[in-house]
Each structure stands twice: as C-alpha cells, then as structure tokens.
Amino acid sequence: MSLARLSVELVPRTPEDLINEARTVKTLFPAADTLNIPDLMRFPLRSWDAAKLAQPYCKRVIAHVRAIDIAPDAPLPGANQPGLEEVLVVHGDLPADLSRRTYPNSSESVIRRYRREAPHLRVYAAFDPYRRAPWQELEDVARKKDAGAEGFFTQPVFDFKLFDLCREWLKNETVFWGLSPVIGPRSRSYWETTNHIVFPHDFDPTLEANVAFAGRVLRELSHTQGNAYLMPVRIKLEQYLPPLLAWLD
Template sequence: MSLARLSVELVPRSAEALLEEVHAVRTLMPAADTLNVPDLTRFPLRSWEAARLAQPVYGRVIPHIRAIDIAPDAPLPGADQPDLQEILIVHGDPPADLSRRTYPNSTESVIRRYRREAPHLRLYAAFDPYRRAPWQELEDVARKKEAGASGFFTQPVFDRRLFDLCREWMRDECVFWGLCPVIGPRSRSYWETTNHVVFPHDFSPTLDANIAFASAVLKELSDDAGHAYLMPVRVKLEQYLPPLMASLT
C-alpha cells in the first residue's frame, strides 16, 4: 500500500521564494500530491494568495485560514477562487503587531460560515495533542466535526508512543499527521516553550534522527493508506525530502 495523500508545508515568505520551493518539492518529493500553506501575518503574502500562485504546479493546495482575522462583514478568504478545493481553518495566535485588528471568532463559527457561504470547499481543522488534556482536545474535535470539519491536521508529533496513542483516539477520522524536523537545542526550546511539546527522553535533535523517525511514521501510515504532511522548517529541502522519498519507495 501507499500513503493516501502526502502534503508538504511551505511558508509563503514571498511569491518568488514560494515558487522556487514549490518547484523544488515537485523535484525532490514526487510522492507529495498536495501543498499546505500557513497564513503568517509577518509576511505580506497571505495563504490563499500563495495557493493561487502554487496551483498551476500543484493542483491541490490547502491554505490555512486564521479564524480571528475574518471580519463578520468581509468576504471569506478563498471562497471565490474557482480552483481551490480545500482549506484548513485554525484559530490563530494574536498578532505581534497589536494595531492589527482581530475578531472574537471561534474556529467552529468560521467553519459554519464557510459551510453556508462556500459549501464547495472541504474544510479541515486542527488537532493538537500537546495543548491541553486529551479529553478536552477530543471534545474540541467533536465540536469542529459538528460544525462541518471533515478532517484534521495535527500539530507535528515527535514521539512514537504518543503518535500511536493519538492514532487510536482519532482512528475514525481523516487525519494529516504532521512531521517536522527539530534540529539543535534552540529549535527544541522553541517547540517546548511555544507549543508545549514534551519530547521523549531519548529524543535526538539531529537531522539523521529526525529523518529516521519521520521515515518510520511514514512507513506505518503507508501500510494503512494514511495521510501525512511534512513541515521542513529551518532545514534545506534537499537535505530532508530525498531521504524520506527513498523511504517511500
């Protein structure tokens, strides 16, 4: 068997840099059939604009939409893009620029609005096993499903035992399991401080160890025709993607 779908997450720093990476992914990771694009307010290029740029190369592009950025009387981002088929709705962190206006939307309220106004789009939401108690996160999953989410993207996982446990919790759902390299102590500290990740005692923040872990998870997901996404931040695509491509062949 093989993965049902494999996505690579690309940060839209600029139109030129994005297109360069889109073409690199096509060459280095031909098994990837999808791209997903976060919406980062420190960059001027928004995720749905980046999706429009990438779609001539990758037909399947999933932009992340921040719920707290959507004004009640403003058009829904991406709703009028004819080639867009899927979006991921996240709540969104408050912007560093406090002059930037946000709105008191919940993820569920924005999902419901997309269901009403853009029913042609498939909607994904987030699942984060590190954020709080598992029962609370699973209650959130149920609320997002009730609102209209048909699948989930996880926070990247770094522990095989936690991955197995989360797969059991989410066994009946369509889930893109996240994999992200953590290289060096500063990268590890970021994930621990910002995202509350608890790494296993034997975790090694080296490129080889991260590739070995991701390869093992991808193989397990391939055996079950699962979904995954790769988040190659702070590493060169040519160092990270080809070894993972080799593990899938």
C-alpha cells in the first residue's frame, strides 16, 4: 500500500526562492504529489500568488488563508483563481505590526464563506493537539466540519504515542499529518516556546533521528493510505527529503 497524498510545505520568501524549492522537490522527491504554502505576514508574497508560481512544478497546490486577514466585503483569496482547487483556512496569529488591519473572523466563518462563494474549492482546517485540552480541540474539529471543512492539517507531531492517540481521535477524517525536523537545541527551543510543543524525554534532535521518526510515521500511514505533509524548517530540502524515499518503498 502507499500514501494517498504526500505534500511538502514551502515558505514563500521570494518568488525566486519558491520556484527553486518547487524545482528541488520535483527533482529530488518525486514521491510528493502536492505542495502546501503558508501565508506569512513577514513576506510580501501571498500564498495564493505563490501557488500560481508553484503549479508548473506540482499541479496540486494548497494555499493557506488566514481568517483574521479577510475583510467581510473583500473577495475570498483564490476563489476565482484558475488551477487552484484547495485551500487551508487557519485562524492566524495577530501581526507584530499592530497597525496592520485584522478582522474578528473565526476559521468557521471563513470556511462557511468559501462553501457559499467558492463551492468548487476543497477547504481544509487546522488541528493542533498541543494548543489546549483535547476535548476543546475536538469540539473545534466538529464546528469546523459543520462549517464545511473537508479535512484537517495537523500541527507537526514529534511523538509516536501522541500521533497514535490523535489518529484515534480523528478516525475516519481526512487528515494531513504534519512532520517537521527539529535539529539542534535552538530549533527545539523554537518549537517549545512558540508552539508549546512537549517533546518526549528521549527525543533526539539529530537529522538521522528525525528522518527515522518521519519515515516510521509515513510507513505507518501507508498501511491505511493516509496523508502527510513535510515541513522542512531551517534545513535544506536536499538534506531532509531524499533520505525519506527509502521509507516509502
């Protein structure tokens, strides 16, 4: 058996960087059939515009959309964009620049708008097992499904036991399971401070251990034709992606 879908997340720093990374994925990691692109306020290139640049290298591109950035009377990002078929709606963190306008939208309200105004788009939502009590996150999952979400992207997981538990919670849902390498103490501190990740006591922040963990999860997901996305943060794609191919045979 094999994975149903495997995505690589690319950060849209500049158009040139994005195109180079999309080419790298196509060349060195042909197992990926999808790219997903976050919308990050510190870069001027918006995710849906980046999707246009990436599509020549991978036809399936999922653009992230921040709910709090969408004005009620503004068009929905990507709604009428040729070739774009999927979006991931996240709530979004408040910008560091407080003069930047945001809106009191929930993820659910924006998902409902997409279902009404762009029913041809497949809409995903976020799931984060580290953010708060599991019952609260699962109530959010139910609300997002009621709003029209057709699947979920998880916060990256770093513990196989937690991954297994979350799979039980999200049984029968379409889920892209997040995997991200954490190499060295600075990377670990970032995840602990910014995303409140609780690492297992025996977590090993080496490239080899991270590849082995991701490979184990990918192999497990392949038994049920699951989905995953890889988020290579602070590491070259050439270092992280090719070694994973051995786990996908």
